[in-house]
Amino acid sequence: MTYPAIELRGVVRSYPGEPPIQALAGVDITIDSGEIVAIVGPSGSGKSTLLNVMGTLDRATEGSVLIDGIDTRSLSERQLCGLRATKLGFVFQSFHLLESSRIIDNVANGLIYQGIDHRERNRRALQALDHVGLGDRANTKPPKLSGGQRQRVAIARAIVSEPSLILADEPTGNLDTRTSDDVLALLADLNERIGATIAIITHDSEVAARAPRCIHVRDGLIYQPTAQGSAIS
Amino acid sequence: MSTRTTPAVGRSQLRFRDRIWTGLGGLGSRPARTLLTALGIAIGIASMVAVVGISASSKADILAELDELGTNLLQVRPGSSFIGESSKLPPDANVMLGAIPTVESTSGIAEVNADVNRSIHDETPNGVKALTTDGSLDDALQLETASGRFIDENTQDLPVVVLGAVAAERLAIDSIEGGPTVAIAGRVFQVIGIMKSHPLHPDLDRSVFLGHNYAQTELGIDANHTAIYLRVQPTLLEATRPLLARTANPVDPNEVEVSRPSDALEAQAKVDQNLQNLLLALGGVALLVGGVGIANIMVIAVIERRSEIGLRRALGATRGHIRSQFVIEAAALSTLGGTLGVALGVTATWVYANNQGWTVAVPSEALAAGVAVALVIGALAGLYPAAKAARLDPADAVRPTG
Ligand SMILES: Nc1ncnc2c1ncn2[C@@H]1O[C@H](COP(=O)(O)OP(=O)(O)O)[C@@H](O)[C@H]1O
Ligand SMILES: [Mg+2]
Numbered sequence: 348m349t350y351p352a353i354e355l356r357g358v359v360r361s362y363p364g365e366p367p368i369q370a371l372a373g374v375d376i377t378i379d380s381g382e383i384v385a386i387v388g389p390s391g392s393g394k395s396t397l398l399n400v401m402g403t404l405d406r407a408t409e410g411s412v413l414i415d416g417i418d419t420r421s422l423s424e425r426q427l428c429g430l431r432a433t434k435l436g437f438v439f440q441s442f443h444l445l446e447s448s449r450i451i452d453n454v455a456n457g458l459i460y461q462g463i464d465h466r467e468r469n470r471r472a473l474q475a476l477d478h479v480g481l482g483d484r485a486n487t488k489p490p491k492l493s494g495g496q497r498q499r500v501a502i503a504r505a506i507v508s509e510p511s512l513i514l515a516d517e518p519t520g521n522l523d524t525r526t527s528d529d530v531l532a533l534l535a536d537l538n539e540r541i542g543a544t545i546a547i548i549t550h551d552s553e554v555a556a557r558a559p560r561c562i563h564v565r566d567g568l569i570y571q572p573t574a575q576g577s578a579i580s
Numbered sequence: 581m582s583t584r585t586t587p588a589v590g591r592s593q594l595r596f597r598d599r600i601w602t603g604l605g606g607l608g609s610r611p612a613r614t615l616l617t618a619l620g621i622a623i624g625i626a627s628m629v630a631v632v633g634i635s636a637s638s639k640a641d642i643l644a645e646l647d648e649l650g651t652n653l654l655q656v657r658p659g660s661s662f663i664g665e666s667s668k669l670p671p672d673a674n675v676m677l678g679a680i681p682t683v684e685s686t687s688g689i690a691e692v693n694a695d696v697n698r699s700i701h702d703e704t705p706n707g708v709k710a711l712t713t714d715g716s717l718d719d720a721l722q723l724e725t726a727s728g729r730f731i732d733e734n735t736q737d738l739p740v741v742v743l744g745a746v747a748a749e750r751l752a753i754d755s756i757e758g759g760p761t762v763a764i765a766g767r768v769f770q771v772i773g774i775m776k777s778h779p780l781h782p783d784l785d786r787s788v789f790l791g792h793n794y795a796q797t798e799l800g801i802d803a804n805h806t807a808i809y810l811r812v813q814p815t816l817l818e819a820t821r822p823l824l825a826r827t828a829n830p831v832d833p834n835e836v837e838v839s840r841p842s843d844a845l846e847a848q849a850k851v852d853q854n855l856q857n858l859l860l861a862l863g864g865v866a867l868l869v870g871g872v873g874i875a876n877i878m879v880i881a882v883i884e885r886r887s888e889i890g891l892r893r894a895l896g897a898t899r900g901h902i903r904s905q906f907v908i909e910a911a912a913l914s915t916l917g918g919t920l921g922v923a924l925g926v927t928a929t930w931v932y933a934n935n936q937g938w939t940v941a942v943p944s945e946a947l948a949a950g951v952a953v954a955l956v957i958g959a960l961a962g963l964y965p966a967a968k969a970a971r972l973d974p975a976d977a978v979r980p981t982g
Contacts, residue, residue: 404974461896
């Protein structure tokens with residue numbers, strides 16, 4: 348049987364304090380394999396916390412997170428690392444590229460913690476770069492790239508391991524409108540062409556509006572806006 | 581299959597080669613900083629290698645001298661009497677000493693109180709003095725002639741001389757060809773040999789040798805020797821040494837001084853050892869400072885590369901992978917410094933030894949140890965920063981820093 352790419356059941360994440368801060372206050376989300384979903388909400392609503400919990404970089408205080416059918420609560424710290432290496436891809440707002448490494452090496456790093464050898468990594472990295480339209484820039488270094496190109500490299504790094512789920516936290520947050528459109532189009536294209544499952548986290552309702560499915564977050568909770576969309580001002 | 585089994589989780593693993601490369605990657609990204617930090621270790625290692633190298637070269641030189649001198653050479657000289665007057669050795673002292681069974685050979689010298697010049701009319705002072713010799717002084721002291729031959733039984737009683745290297749220079753005689761002569765105390769002597777220079781016996785270089793018997797009978801000098809050199813059976817040297825004073829001068833054994841010329845060289849080698857230890861300790865302090873420098877720079881690197889650490893954790897790196905990356909980086913940084921230091925140290929040794937006219941002798945263990953010590957110091961210095969990096973919370977580390 349096939350599993351959803353990710354399933355969150357009653358996920359709570361609270362930070363200790365007086366009183367404790369509930370960044371996630373009981374969230375249920377299911378994203379099926381092959382979907383592209385926008386997770387939208389205002390700043391401080393708990394989106395990044397949600398992404399970190401979905402990506403196993405953070406553990407839920409309560410509730411469960413199942414990735415590709417695997418209950419992450421049952422996994423050791425080491426196994427979680429293996430899960431991230433094989434089943435998850437990340438795209439961050441600030442790209443997180445190694446400035447002194449070539450583009451191809453940055454992308455190939457998406458496979459390095461699977462113990463895949465150098466040649467195979469490079470072969471797959473080139474493929475991934477082709478998918479994002481940067482196949483001819485493999486040997487350049489990030490300082491020579493524009494913001495949009497940098498985010499394309501980061502996307503190539505996220506897809507290179509063919510993960511079950513790609514998590515993108517404000518992927519267009521550092522880009523101008525035009526480049527943002529390009530990057531979003533690329534993500535939609537990758538979803539269509541190679542069947543990548545993608546969750547795009549954004550505070551930009553325009554970005555969200557273009558996604559086939561949109562999950563709204565406010566104050567650590569999922570909510571359904573009214574049909575007129577009046578919840579977002 | 582009716583039971584729902586949990587799908588297998590892939591493992592996080594990093595190949596050995598990639599482990600090394602990720603560790604080295606951080607160094608290449610900041611070459612200037614890498615070099616400056618490595619320099620701290622380089623200075624420490626360089627000074628230690630130079631200390632070991634220079635002292636080994638100097639010791640090799642002293643040992644070569646010692647070898648040349650031989651440790652079985654003893655010198656017997658008249659000491660001073662109880663009331664402080666300088667005394668004399670009895671005329672038959674060298675015969676008596678030669679009679680000791682463990683003494684292999686004896687030869688004596690005596691000073692002649694006369695100037696040595698090119699001719700009997702020439703009276704320019706030149707600092708060249710005349711020494712008498714009997715037995716085979718050349719054998720006892722391993723003296724060699726540059727040309728001609730040394731005084732022997734056949735020439736003992738003839739008016740002939742052999743010139744020390746410096747004496748020959750001062751008398752402007754560079755060859756025995758053409759039968760050069762010198763004048764001593766109004767008499768003319770034929771030069772039959774010229775010595776090589778002997779750095780161990782500079783006073784002999786400035787002397788002119790003539791037969792003891794001849795000097796005694798023809799120049800009327802005392803029969804007493806001013807020094808007697810003995811070669812003793814090496815294994816029985818310590819047993820023989822106490823007998824010498826009583827044998828040389830049975831009446832006043834206290835007025836005899838017995839010494840072993842090699843002792844001075846050995847003492848010199850020992851002084852070197854103490855100095856070497858002190859300098860090594862100083863080099864060790866420099867290394868320690870270099871190690872602290874590395875730890876310091878690595879702590880800064882961990883703070884600066886917070887987002888890289890977060891990214892790597894997101895890509896599947898375990899804490900162990902992060903820890904080893906930073907330990908390897910620190911060790912590589914330090915090893916670079918160590919290698920640089922070894923090169924600097926060898927260069928310094930080479931320059932210094934050449935300046936002193938020594939042969940360069942840097943022990944190869946010192947080179948290997950220099951690099952190894954640097955590697956260990958680096959790894960140790962990296963432990964704390966690496967642990968800090970590994971402990972970073974991945975969720976925190978990937979958040980954009982404000
Ligand atoms: N490490 C933390 N410690 C305490 N509070 C935190 C921490 N991280 C996030 N928060 C709080 O959780 C809430 C949600 O933050 P975040 O998930 O970053 O929101 P978003 O990404 O939607 O802007 C905020 O109120 C934030 O202050
Ligand atoms: Mg956020």
